[in-house]
Amino acid sequence: xxxxxxxxxxxxxxxxxxxxxxxxxxxxxxxxxxxxxxxxxxxxxxxxxxxxxxxxxxxxxxxxxxxxxxxxxxxxxxxxxxxxxxxxxxxxxxxxxxxxxxxxxxxxxxxxxxxxxxxxxxxxxxxxxxxxxxxxxxxxxxxxxxxxxxxxxxxxxxxxxxxxxxxxxxxxxxxxxxxxxxxxxxxxxxxxxxxxxxxxxxxxxxxxxxxxxxxxxxxxxxxxxxxxxxxxxxxxxxxxxxxxxxxxxxxxxxxxxxxxxxxxxxxxxxxxxxxxxxxxxxxxxxxxxxxxxxxxxxxxxxxxxxxxxxxxxxxxxxxxxxxxxxxxxxxxxxxxxxxxxxxxxxxxxxxxxxxxxxxxxxxxxxxxxxxxxxxxxxxxxxxxxxxxxxxxxxxxxxxxxxxxxxxxxxxxxxxxxxxxxxxxxxxxxxxxxxxxxxxxxxxxxxxxxxx
Ligand code: ADP
Numbered sequence: 001x002x003x004x005x006x007x008x009x010x011x012x013x014x015x016x017x018x019x020x021x022x023x024x025x026x027x028x029x030x031x032x033x034x035x036x037x038x039x040x041x042x043x044x045x046x047x048x049x050x051x052x053x054x055x056x057x058x059x060x061x062x063x064x065x066x067x068x069x070x071x072x073x074x075x076x077x078x079x080x081x082x083x084x085x086x087x088x089x090x091x092x093x094x095x096x097x098x099x100x101x102x103x104x105x106x107x108x109x110x111x112x113x114x115x116x117x118x119x120x121x122x123x124x125x126x127x128x129x130x131x132x133x134x135x136x137x138x139x140x141x142x143x144x145x146x147x148x149x150x151x152x153x154x155x156x157x158x159x160x161x162x163x164x165x166x167x168x169x170x171x172x173x174x175x176x177x178x179x180x181x182x183x184x185x186x187x188x189x190x191x192x193x194x195x196x197x198x199x200x201x202x203x204x205x206x207x208x209x210x211x212x213x214x215x216x217x218x219x220x221x222x223x224x225x226x227x228x229x230x231x232x233x234x235x236x237x238x239x240x241x242x243x244x245x246x247x248x249x250x251x252x253x254x255x256x257x258x259x260x261x262x263x264x265x266x267x268x269x270x271x272x273x274x275x276x277x278x279x280x281x282x283x284x285x286x287x288x289x290x291x292x293x294x295x296x297x298x299x300x301x302x303x304x305x306x307x308x309x310x311x312x313x314x315x316x317x318x319x320x321x322x323x324x325x326x327x328x329x330x331x332x333x334x335x336x337x338x339x340x341x342x343x344x345x346x347x348x349x350x351x352x353x354x355x356x357x358x359x360x361x362x363x364x365x366x367x368x369x370x371x372x373x374x375x376x377x378x379x380x381x382x383x384x385x386x387x388x389x390x391x392x393x394x395x396x397x398x399x400x401x402x403x404x405x406x407x408x409x410x411x412x413x414x415x416x417x418x419x420x421x422x423x424x425x426x427x428x429x430x431x432x433x434x435x436x437x438x439x440x441x442x443x444x445x446x447x448x449x450x451x
Contacts, residue, residue, distance in 0.1 A: 001317050002026050002076045002101065007045065008066050009081030012370045012387060013293070014041035017079050020309040029073045031066060033059035035378040040370040047073055054380045060084045063091055070100055077101035077316060079309075083382065086292040087114055087163075103316040105215075105291050109266040113289040117160040117198055123286045126265035128258050131277065131285040133200035144181045144199060145174060151201040157181055159188030160196035165235025167191060170202050205436045206277035208232065209244050209284065211259030212300045214308070215268040216315040222325045223256040224304045227273075227296055230437045231424070233347065238417075238440060239424060240296035241335045242303045245395055245433030251282045262289060270315055271297070271308050280436075295338065295387070298366060302334035302391040332391055333398040337406060337421045339369075339386040341377050344417040345447065351379040355413030360405040364391040377414060385416070395433070399425055423447070 006029040007017045014030060018041060021028040030045030035054035042048045049069045052059035059065070061084055070078060078095050080086040080103070089110040095102045104110070112118045117137050120130055134147040137160065148155045148171065157180055159167030167188050169180040181197070189195035212224040228244035229237050243252070259274040271293050278284040297308045306328065315321070342349050353376045359367045369386035371377070377385060388405050392398035403425045409418055424430055429439065 001319075002313065004029060004046075004073065004075050005077045005079055005103070005313065006031065006066075006070045006073065006075035007041065007079050007081065008060070009079075009084055009086075010036055010039060010041055010060060010370075010381065011384070012368045013081040013083075013295075015044055015370045016368055017081060017309055018045050020307065020313065024310060024313060026313070029069070029075050031060070031069050033380070035380055038375065040372060040375075049073060054378065056084065056380065063094060067094065067098060070095075071098070075100060077103055077313070079103040079312070080292065082292050082294060087290070089114065101316050103270065103312050105269050105272060106267065109268055110291045112266050113291050114163075115160055116158060116162065116288060117196055119288060120198070120286070122265050123262055126261045128262045128265075128274075128286045129284060131200040131203065131287065134198045136198065137196045138181075138199050141178050141181055144177055147199045148174065148177055151199065154202040154204070156200050156202040157184040157197055158200060159184060159192060159194070160198060161188060161192035161194040203277050203279060203285075205438065206279055207244070207246055207436050208275065209247070209255065209278050210273045210275045210294075211256050212297070212308070213259050213263040213268060213272050213274065214306075214311055214315070214321065215263055215270060215272070216321045217269055217318055218320045219267075220321045220324075221260055221263050221268060222321065222323070222328060223259050224300050224306060224308075224328060225330055226252065226255060226259075227299055229275075229296065230435055231430075231440045232437055233440050233444065237296065237338065239335065239337050239421065240299055241333065241395070241398075242299040243330055243333065246278070246282075248282075251284075255284055258284070258286070262286060271312050277437075295384070296336050298368060298387065298389045299334040299336050302366070302389065303330050303332060304328055305331065332393045333395040334389060334391045335398050335402050336387050336389045337402060337425075338384050338417075339388060339409070339411070339421070340383040340417045341385050341414045342383045342417055343415055344420040345444065349379070349383040350415040351377040351383075352414040353377075354411060356410060357412075358408070358410040359386075360388060360408035362405070362408075364401060365389070365405045366391075371411075385411075388421075396431075399431060 004027040018028045028045040030048040032042040051065040085091040089107040207230040215221040273290045276284045366389040390401040
Protein backbone atom coordinates (compact mmCIF):
# COMPACT_ATOMS: atom_id res chain seq x y z
CA UNK A 1 0.00 0.00 0.00
CA UNK A 2 1.05 3.62 -0.58
CA UNK A 3 2.62 5.63 2.22
CA UNK A 4 1.77 9.06 0.86
CA UNK A 5 -0.84 10.38 -1.59
CA UNK A 6 -1.08 13.86 -3.08
CA UNK A 7 -4.64 15.05 -3.50
CA UNK A 8 -4.85 17.20 -6.64
CA UNK A 9 -8.12 18.91 -5.76
CA UNK A 10 -9.86 21.15 -3.24
CA UNK A 11 -13.19 21.45 -1.41
CA UNK A 12 -15.26 18.60 -0.08
CA UNK A 13 -13.84 15.95 -2.42
CA UNK A 14 -10.28 16.74 -1.30
CA UNK A 15 -11.46 16.40 2.31
CA UNK A 16 -13.23 13.12 1.45
CA UNK A 17 -9.99 11.70 0.00
CA UNK A 18 -7.82 12.97 2.88
CA UNK A 19 -10.19 11.27 5.32
CA UNK A 20 -9.97 7.99 3.38
CA UNK A 21 -6.16 8.22 3.44
CA UNK A 22 -6.16 8.72 7.21
CA UNK A 23 -8.37 5.67 7.71
CA UNK A 24 -6.00 3.62 5.53
CA UNK A 25 -2.92 4.84 7.41
CA UNK A 26 -1.66 6.79 4.38
CA UNK A 27 -0.13 10.27 4.72
CA UNK A 28 -1.88 12.93 2.64
CA UNK A 29 -0.53 15.98 0.85
CA UNK A 30 -2.92 18.83 0.04
CA UNK A 31 -2.22 21.33 -2.71
CA UNK A 32 -3.80 24.76 -2.40
CA UNK A 33 -4.08 28.05 -4.24
CA UNK A 34 -3.42 31.40 -2.61
CA UNK A 35 -7.21 31.76 -2.19
CA UNK A 36 -7.35 28.46 -0.26
CA UNK A 37 -4.86 29.10 2.55
CA UNK A 38 -7.67 28.76 5.10
CA UNK A 39 -9.53 26.00 3.28
CA UNK A 40 -10.36 22.85 5.20
CA UNK A 41 -8.43 20.52 2.89
CA UNK A 42 -5.31 22.65 3.43
CA UNK A 43 -5.66 22.31 7.19
CA UNK A 44 -6.73 18.68 7.37
CA UNK A 45 -3.98 17.07 5.30
CA UNK A 46 -0.71 15.91 6.87
CA UNK A 47 1.19 18.28 4.59
CA UNK A 48 0.06 21.19 2.44
CA UNK A 49 1.82 22.99 -0.33
CA UNK A 50 0.85 26.17 -2.17
CA UNK A 51 0.84 25.70 -5.92
CA UNK A 52 -0.10 29.12 -7.27
CA UNK A 53 -2.51 32.06 -7.44
CA UNK A 54 -6.29 31.81 -7.10
CA UNK A 55 -7.36 31.23 -10.73
CA UNK A 56 -7.58 27.46 -11.42
CA UNK A 57 -5.54 27.84 -14.59
CA UNK A 58 -2.59 28.91 -12.43
CA UNK A 59 -3.15 26.48 -9.56
CA UNK A 60 -5.41 23.41 -9.65
CA UNK A 61 -4.92 23.07 -13.42
CA UNK A 62 -1.23 23.94 -13.34
CA UNK A 63 0.42 20.59 -14.15
CA UNK A 64 4.12 21.61 -13.72
CA UNK A 65 3.34 23.15 -10.36
CA UNK A 66 1.42 20.06 -9.16
CA UNK A 67 4.19 17.72 -10.35
CA UNK A 68 6.77 19.84 -8.50
CA UNK A 69 4.65 19.56 -5.35
CA UNK A 70 4.46 15.77 -5.74
CA UNK A 71 8.22 15.49 -6.16
CA UNK A 72 9.00 17.87 -3.32
CA UNK A 73 6.79 15.90 -0.91
CA UNK A 74 7.78 12.46 -2.21
CA UNK A 75 4.19 11.47 -2.94
CA UNK A 76 3.83 7.94 -4.31
CA UNK A 77 0.44 8.48 -5.88
CA UNK A 78 -1.89 11.25 -7.04
CA UNK A 79 -5.66 11.24 -6.57
CA UNK A 80 -7.29 13.77 -8.92
CA UNK A 81 -10.80 13.83 -7.37
CA UNK A 82 -13.35 15.14 -9.88
CA UNK A 83 -13.32 18.21 -12.11
CA UNK A 84 -9.99 20.00 -12.66
CA UNK A 85 -7.52 17.41 -14.10
CA UNK A 86 -9.47 14.25 -13.25
CA UNK A 87 -10.28 13.39 -16.87
CA UNK A 88 -7.12 14.78 -18.45
CA UNK A 89 -5.31 11.82 -20.03
CA UNK A 90 -2.17 13.91 -20.64
CA UNK A 91 -1.93 14.62 -16.93
CA UNK A 92 -2.37 10.91 -16.10
CA UNK A 93 0.43 10.10 -18.53
CA UNK A 94 2.76 12.73 -17.06
CA UNK A 95 2.09 11.42 -13.55
CA UNK A 96 2.88 7.85 -14.60
CA UNK A 97 5.95 8.90 -16.60
CA UNK A 98 7.29 10.54 -13.43
CA UNK A 99 7.11 7.20 -11.63
CA UNK A 100 4.09 8.26 -9.58
CA UNK A 101 0.96 6.11 -9.37
CA UNK A 102 -2.17 7.49 -10.99
CA UNK A 103 -5.32 6.77 -9.00
CA UNK A 104 -7.62 6.29 -11.95
CA UNK A 105 -8.02 4.36 -15.18
CA UNK A 106 -5.43 4.07 -17.95
CA UNK A 107 -4.86 7.13 -20.16
CA UNK A 108 -6.00 4.98 -23.11
CA UNK A 109 -9.38 4.33 -21.46
CA UNK A 110 -9.68 8.04 -20.62
CA UNK A 111 -8.89 9.01 -24.22
CA UNK A 112 -11.49 6.69 -25.75
CA UNK A 113 -14.21 7.75 -23.31
CA UNK A 114 -13.25 11.42 -23.54
CA UNK A 115 -14.01 11.41 -27.26
CA UNK A 116 -17.70 10.79 -27.83
CA UNK A 117 -17.33 9.44 -31.36
CA UNK A 118 -14.60 6.98 -30.30
CA UNK A 119 -16.56 6.05 -27.19
CA UNK A 120 -19.69 5.26 -29.22
CA UNK A 121 -17.65 3.12 -31.61
CA UNK A 122 -16.19 1.13 -28.71
CA UNK A 123 -19.64 0.76 -27.14
CA UNK A 124 -21.13 -0.45 -30.40
CA UNK A 125 -18.50 -3.17 -30.62
CA UNK A 126 -19.23 -4.14 -27.00
CA UNK A 127 -22.96 -4.47 -27.71
CA UNK A 128 -23.97 -1.55 -25.47
CA UNK A 129 -27.17 0.13 -26.75
CA UNK A 130 -26.60 3.53 -28.42
CA UNK A 131 -28.97 6.40 -29.16
CA UNK A 132 -30.02 6.00 -32.82
CA UNK A 133 -28.19 8.42 -35.09
CA UNK A 134 -25.02 8.75 -37.12
CA UNK A 135 -22.48 5.97 -37.09
CA UNK A 136 -19.58 8.17 -36.07
CA UNK A 137 -18.69 11.66 -37.21
CA UNK A 138 -20.84 13.61 -39.66
CA UNK A 139 -18.78 15.89 -41.88
CA UNK A 140 -21.20 17.55 -44.31
CA UNK A 141 -24.62 19.14 -44.18
CA UNK A 142 -25.91 16.73 -46.85
CA UNK A 143 -24.84 13.78 -44.73
CA UNK A 144 -26.40 15.44 -41.67
CA UNK A 145 -29.73 15.72 -43.50
CA UNK A 146 -29.77 12.04 -44.42
CA UNK A 147 -28.90 10.94 -40.87
CA UNK A 148 -31.44 13.28 -39.25
CA UNK A 149 -34.22 12.17 -41.61
CA UNK A 150 -33.50 8.56 -40.81
CA UNK A 151 -33.40 9.10 -37.04
CA UNK A 152 -36.46 11.38 -37.18
CA UNK A 153 -36.71 14.90 -35.75
CA UNK A 154 -35.98 16.25 -33.20
CA UNK A 155 -32.27 15.44 -33.31
CA UNK A 156 -29.30 16.67 -31.32
CA UNK A 157 -26.00 17.73 -32.89
CA UNK A 158 -23.12 17.06 -30.51
CA UNK A 159 -19.44 17.89 -30.43
CA UNK A 160 -17.30 14.77 -30.07
CA UNK A 161 -14.98 16.60 -27.66
CA UNK A 162 -17.85 18.30 -25.78
CA UNK A 163 -18.41 18.04 -22.05
CA UNK A 164 -20.26 19.57 -19.14
CA UNK A 165 -23.35 20.06 -21.27
CA UNK A 166 -21.52 22.30 -23.75
CA UNK A 167 -21.31 21.78 -27.48
CA UNK A 168 -24.84 20.47 -28.13
CA UNK A 169 -27.70 21.79 -30.22
CA UNK A 170 -31.24 20.43 -30.46
CA UNK A 171 -32.80 20.69 -33.92
CA UNK A 172 -36.54 20.35 -34.48
CA UNK A 173 -36.80 20.45 -38.25
CA UNK A 174 -34.72 20.17 -41.41
CA UNK A 175 -35.08 23.92 -41.97
CA UNK A 176 -33.01 24.56 -38.83
CA UNK A 177 -30.45 21.80 -39.39
CA UNK A 178 -27.90 23.50 -41.63
CA UNK A 179 -27.30 26.52 -39.43
CA UNK A 180 -27.26 24.47 -36.19
CA UNK A 181 -24.85 22.00 -37.74
CA UNK A 182 -22.31 24.57 -38.85
CA UNK A 183 -22.65 26.55 -35.63
CA UNK A 184 -21.97 23.43 -33.59
CA UNK A 185 -18.92 22.66 -35.72
CA UNK A 186 -17.57 26.20 -35.39
CA UNK A 187 -18.18 26.39 -31.65
CA UNK A 188 -16.62 22.97 -31.07
CA UNK A 189 -13.55 23.98 -33.03
CA UNK A 190 -13.19 27.17 -31.01
CA UNK A 191 -13.97 25.68 -27.58
CA UNK A 192 -12.33 22.25 -27.79
CA UNK A 193 -9.89 22.54 -30.72
CA UNK A 194 -11.75 19.70 -32.47
CA UNK A 195 -14.71 20.37 -34.75
CA UNK A 196 -15.85 16.75 -35.05
CA UNK A 197 -19.62 16.53 -34.56
CA UNK A 198 -22.18 13.74 -34.72
CA UNK A 199 -25.95 13.42 -34.63
CA UNK A 200 -28.32 11.56 -32.32
CA UNK A 201 -32.04 11.31 -32.07
CA UNK A 202 -33.17 13.73 -29.35
CA UNK A 203 -35.04 11.72 -26.73
CA UNK A 204 -37.91 13.82 -25.47
CA UNK A 205 -38.73 12.60 -21.98
CA UNK A 206 -35.78 10.53 -20.80
CA UNK A 207 -34.47 9.90 -17.33
CA UNK A 208 -30.76 10.09 -16.58
CA UNK A 209 -29.72 6.82 -14.98
CA UNK A 210 -26.07 5.92 -14.44
CA UNK A 211 -24.27 2.74 -13.44
CA UNK A 212 -21.33 2.75 -11.02
CA UNK A 213 -18.55 0.33 -11.91
CA UNK A 214 -15.34 -0.66 -10.18
CA UNK A 215 -12.44 -2.52 -11.79
CA UNK A 216 -9.08 -3.78 -10.56
CA UNK A 217 -5.77 -4.47 -12.35
CA UNK A 218 -6.48 -8.22 -12.41
CA UNK A 219 -9.38 -8.11 -14.86
CA UNK A 220 -12.20 -8.04 -12.31
CA UNK A 221 -15.01 -5.59 -13.02
CA UNK A 222 -18.19 -5.29 -10.95
CA UNK A 223 -21.13 -2.88 -10.95
CA UNK A 224 -22.50 -1.22 -7.83
CA UNK A 225 -25.99 -0.74 -9.22
CA UNK A 226 -27.46 2.49 -10.54
CA UNK A 227 -28.09 6.07 -9.50
CA UNK A 228 -31.07 8.17 -10.53
CA UNK A 229 -29.78 11.60 -11.56
CA UNK A 230 -32.67 13.09 -13.55
CA UNK A 231 -33.10 16.11 -11.29
CA UNK A 232 -30.88 18.58 -13.10
CA UNK A 233 -30.83 22.19 -14.07
CA UNK A 234 -28.57 23.37 -16.90
CA UNK A 235 -26.98 19.91 -16.91
CA UNK A 236 -26.09 20.34 -13.24
CA UNK A 237 -27.40 17.61 -10.97
CA UNK A 238 -29.18 18.91 -7.86
CA UNK A 239 -30.47 15.79 -6.09
CA UNK A 240 -29.43 12.19 -6.73
CA UNK A 241 -30.61 8.90 -5.34
CA UNK A 242 -29.92 5.18 -5.35
CA UNK A 243 -31.58 3.00 -6.41
CA UNK A 244 -33.70 4.61 -9.16
CA UNK A 245 -37.40 4.55 -8.23
CA UNK A 246 -38.14 3.87 -11.91
CA UNK A 247 -36.37 0.53 -12.39
CA UNK A 248 -37.75 -2.96 -12.00
CA UNK A 249 -35.43 -5.86 -11.25
CA UNK A 250 -35.19 -7.01 -14.84
CA UNK A 251 -34.33 -3.56 -16.23
CA UNK A 252 -31.82 -3.09 -13.42
CA UNK A 253 -30.07 -6.32 -14.38
CA UNK A 254 -29.91 -5.30 -18.03
CA UNK A 255 -28.63 -1.76 -17.49
CA UNK A 256 -26.03 -2.87 -14.94
CA UNK A 257 -24.82 -5.61 -17.32
CA UNK A 258 -24.51 -2.95 -20.04
CA UNK A 259 -22.43 -0.86 -17.64
CA UNK A 260 -20.06 -3.74 -16.97
CA UNK A 261 -19.77 -4.48 -20.71
CA UNK A 262 -18.92 -0.81 -21.34
CA UNK A 263 -16.18 -0.84 -18.69
CA UNK A 264 -14.81 -4.15 -19.89
CA UNK A 265 -14.51 -2.79 -23.44
CA UNK A 266 -11.81 -0.37 -22.25
CA UNK A 267 -10.25 -2.66 -19.57
CA UNK A 268 -11.42 -0.20 -16.98
CA UNK A 269 -9.50 0.14 -13.70
CA UNK A 270 -10.85 2.07 -10.71
CA UNK A 271 -14.22 3.73 -10.16
CA UNK A 272 -16.16 4.87 -13.21
CA UNK A 273 -19.69 5.76 -14.23
CA UNK A 274 -21.60 4.88 -17.36
CA UNK A 275 -24.39 7.35 -18.08
CA UNK A 276 -27.56 6.25 -19.86
CA UNK A 277 -30.73 7.96 -20.96
CA UNK A 278 -33.87 5.88 -20.37
CA UNK A 279 -37.16 6.34 -22.21
CA UNK A 280 -40.55 6.02 -20.48
CA UNK A 281 -40.80 2.50 -22.02
CA UNK A 282 -37.53 1.62 -20.18
CA UNK A 283 -35.44 1.32 -23.33
CA UNK A 284 -32.04 2.82 -22.51
CA UNK A 285 -29.02 4.12 -24.37
CA UNK A 286 -25.38 4.87 -23.51
CA UNK A 287 -24.49 8.56 -23.66
CA UNK A 288 -21.08 8.75 -22.01
CA UNK A 289 -18.68 7.36 -19.44
CA UNK A 290 -17.12 9.48 -16.70
CA UNK A 291 -13.67 8.11 -15.96
CA UNK A 292 -13.44 9.37 -12.39
CA UNK A 293 -15.15 9.39 -9.01
CA UNK A 294 -18.38 11.39 -9.07
CA UNK A 295 -19.94 13.97 -6.78
CA UNK A 296 -22.87 11.64 -6.07
CA UNK A 297 -20.78 8.57 -5.12
CA UNK A 298 -21.97 8.59 -1.46
CA UNK A 299 -25.47 7.35 -2.34
CA UNK A 300 -23.92 4.26 -3.90
CA UNK A 301 -21.61 3.80 -0.91
CA UNK A 302 -24.61 3.81 1.35
CA UNK A 303 -26.76 1.27 -0.47
CA UNK A 304 -23.85 -1.11 -1.16
CA UNK A 305 -21.67 -0.61 1.91
CA UNK A 306 -18.58 -0.27 -0.30
CA UNK A 307 -16.14 2.62 0.25
CA UNK A 308 -15.45 3.80 -3.30
CA UNK A 309 -12.53 6.10 -2.49
CA UNK A 310 -10.83 3.38 -0.46
CA UNK A 311 -11.20 1.00 -3.38
CA UNK A 312 -9.92 3.54 -5.89
CA UNK A 313 -6.75 3.70 -3.80
CA UNK A 314 -6.50 -0.05 -3.22
CA UNK A 315 -6.89 -1.02 -6.86
CA UNK A 316 -4.39 1.68 -7.89
CA UNK A 317 -1.94 0.02 -5.48
CA UNK A 318 -2.55 -3.29 -7.29
CA UNK A 319 -4.86 -4.98 -4.81
CA UNK A 320 -7.56 -7.22 -6.29
CA UNK A 321 -11.21 -6.56 -5.37
CA UNK A 322 -11.93 -8.76 -2.36
CA UNK A 323 -15.60 -9.24 -3.24
CA UNK A 324 -17.49 -10.61 -6.21
CA UNK A 325 -20.56 -9.34 -8.02
CA UNK A 326 -22.83 -11.73 -6.14
CA UNK A 327 -21.53 -10.38 -2.80
CA UNK A 328 -22.84 -6.88 -3.56
CA UNK A 329 -26.44 -6.34 -2.50
CA UNK A 330 -28.70 -3.31 -2.60
CA UNK A 331 -29.62 -2.23 0.90
CA UNK A 332 -32.34 0.39 1.38
CA UNK A 333 -32.43 3.80 -0.24
CA UNK A 334 -30.10 6.83 -0.22
CA UNK A 335 -30.62 10.44 -1.34
CA UNK A 336 -28.08 13.24 -1.76
CA UNK A 337 -28.90 16.95 -1.81
CA UNK A 338 -26.22 19.25 -3.19
CA UNK A 339 -26.02 22.47 -1.20
CA UNK A 340 -24.75 25.31 -3.38
CA UNK A 341 -23.84 28.84 -2.36
CA UNK A 342 -26.16 30.38 -4.90
CA UNK A 343 -29.46 32.13 -5.23
CA UNK A 344 -31.87 29.15 -5.11
CA UNK A 345 -34.16 30.29 -7.89
CA UNK A 346 -32.00 32.57 -10.00
CA UNK A 347 -28.90 30.37 -9.70
CA UNK A 348 -26.41 33.21 -9.33
CA UNK A 349 -23.35 32.18 -7.26
CA UNK A 350 -23.25 33.85 -3.84
CA UNK A 351 -19.75 33.57 -2.39
CA UNK A 352 -19.01 35.28 0.92
CA UNK A 353 -18.25 34.61 4.56
CA UNK A 354 -20.18 31.97 6.49
CA UNK A 355 -21.19 33.58 9.76
CA UNK A 356 -22.65 30.42 11.19
CA UNK A 357 -22.69 26.82 10.06
CA UNK A 358 -24.58 24.05 11.75
CA UNK A 359 -24.60 20.65 10.04
CA UNK A 360 -27.46 18.18 10.43
CA UNK A 361 -26.68 14.89 12.15
CA UNK A 362 -28.55 12.04 13.76
CA UNK A 363 -29.34 8.59 12.51
CA UNK A 364 -28.20 7.77 8.98
CA UNK A 365 -27.30 11.30 7.90
CA UNK A 366 -23.91 12.01 6.33
CA UNK A 367 -22.50 15.43 5.52
CA UNK A 368 -19.58 15.80 3.11
CA UNK A 369 -18.42 19.39 3.21
CA UNK A 370 -15.38 21.62 3.58
CA UNK A 371 -16.98 24.66 5.19
CA UNK A 372 -16.91 25.92 8.79
CA UNK A 373 -18.16 28.94 10.71
CA UNK A 374 -16.00 31.92 9.73
CA UNK A 375 -14.92 30.39 6.40
CA UNK A 376 -14.93 32.69 3.39
CA UNK A 377 -16.06 30.95 0.19
CA UNK A 378 -13.72 32.16 -2.56
CA UNK A 379 -15.42 33.32 -5.77
CA UNK A 380 -13.00 31.44 -8.04
CA UNK A 381 -14.37 27.90 -7.86
CA UNK A 382 -17.48 25.76 -7.90
CA UNK A 383 -20.43 26.91 -5.78
CA UNK A 384 -21.15 23.50 -4.23
CA UNK A 385 -20.30 23.76 -0.52
CA UNK A 386 -21.88 20.67 1.04
CA UNK A 387 -23.58 17.40 0.27
CA UNK A 388 -26.22 16.12 2.66
CA UNK A 389 -26.80 12.39 2.24
CA UNK A 390 -29.42 10.31 4.01
CA UNK A 391 -30.22 6.61 4.12
CA UNK A 392 -33.27 4.62 5.19
CA UNK A 393 -34.90 1.26 4.55
CA UNK A 394 -37.39 2.65 2.06
CA UNK A 395 -37.48 5.65 -0.30
CA UNK A 396 -40.42 7.10 1.61
CA UNK A 397 -38.54 7.00 4.91
CA UNK A 398 -35.45 8.36 3.23
CA UNK A 399 -37.38 11.39 1.96
CA UNK A 400 -38.68 12.04 5.49
CA UNK A 401 -35.16 11.76 6.85
CA UNK A 402 -33.81 14.18 4.25
CA UNK A 403 -36.61 16.63 5.00
CA UNK A 404 -35.65 16.76 8.66
CA UNK A 405 -31.92 16.92 7.78
CA UNK A 406 -32.47 19.87 5.43
CA UNK A 407 -34.54 21.55 8.14
CA UNK A 408 -31.70 21.17 10.64
CA UNK A 409 -29.07 22.61 8.32
CA UNK A 410 -28.19 26.21 9.18
CA UNK A 411 -25.90 28.33 7.03
CA UNK A 412 -25.93 32.05 7.80
CA UNK A 413 -24.07 34.79 5.96
CA UNK A 414 -24.35 33.41 2.44
CA UNK A 415 -27.35 32.51 0.35
CA UNK A 416 -27.76 28.80 -0.42
CA UNK A 417 -30.24 26.58 -2.24
CA UNK A 418 -31.51 25.01 1.00
CA UNK A 419 -35.06 26.27 0.33
CA UNK A 420 -35.03 24.68 -3.13
CA UNK A 421 -34.32 21.29 -1.55
CA UNK A 422 -37.02 21.82 1.08
CA UNK A 423 -39.60 22.43 -1.64
CA UNK A 424 -38.35 19.69 -3.93
CA UNK A 425 -38.47 17.04 -1.19
CA UNK A 426 -42.08 18.05 -0.50
CA UNK A 427 -43.13 17.97 -4.16
CA UNK A 428 -45.72 15.23 -4.84
CA UNK A 429 -44.30 14.29 -8.26
CA UNK A 430 -40.84 13.92 -6.74
CA UNK A 431 -42.26 11.89 -3.88
CA UNK A 432 -43.98 9.57 -6.36
CA UNK A 433 -40.78 9.19 -8.37
CA UNK A 434 -42.63 10.66 -11.34
CA UNK A 435 -40.05 12.83 -13.15
CA UNK A 436 -37.61 13.01 -16.05
CA UNK A 437 -34.65 15.23 -16.96
CA UNK A 438 -36.94 18.18 -17.79
CA UNK A 439 -38.94 18.05 -14.57
CA UNK A 440 -36.80 20.35 -12.43
CA UNK A 441 -36.56 23.16 -14.97
CA UNK A 442 -40.31 23.01 -15.67
CA UNK A 443 -41.11 23.07 -11.97
CA UNK A 444 -38.76 26.03 -11.41
CA UNK A 445 -40.50 27.97 -14.19
CA UNK A 446 -43.83 27.23 -12.51
CA UNK A 447 -42.52 28.43 -9.14
CA UNK A 448 -41.32 31.63 -10.78
CA UNK A 449 -44.78 32.20 -12.22
CA UNK A 450 -46.58 31.70 -8.95
CA UNK A 451 -43.97 33.58 -6.91
P1 ADP B 1 -21.78 16.13 -21.56
O1 ADP B 1 -20.52 15.39 -21.79
O2 ADP B 1 -21.68 17.56 -22.01
O3 ADP B 1 -22.33 15.97 -20.18
P2 ADP B 1 -23.79 14.23 -22.51
O4 ADP B 1 -23.69 13.49 -23.78
O5 ADP B 1 -23.56 13.47 -21.25
O6 ADP B 1 -22.83 15.52 -22.60
O7 ADP B 1 -25.20 14.92 -22.45
C1 ADP B 1 -25.53 15.84 -21.43
C2 ADP B 1 -27.04 15.97 -21.27
O8 ADP B 1 -27.64 16.37 -22.49
C3 ADP B 1 -27.72 14.65 -20.92
O9 ADP B 1 -27.69 14.39 -19.53
C4 ADP B 1 -29.12 14.92 -21.43
O10 ADP B 1 -29.81 15.72 -20.51
C5 ADP B 1 -28.89 15.72 -22.68
N1 ADP B 1 -28.80 14.83 -23.85
C6 ADP B 1 -27.67 14.34 -24.41
N2 ADP B 1 -27.96 13.55 -25.46
C7 ADP B 1 -29.30 13.54 -25.59
C8 ADP B 1 -30.22 12.90 -26.48
N3 ADP B 1 -29.81 12.12 -27.49
N4 ADP B 1 -31.54 13.13 -26.29
C9 ADP B 1 -31.97 13.91 -25.28
N5 ADP B 1 -31.17 14.53 -24.42
C10 ADP B 1 -29.84 14.35 -24.55
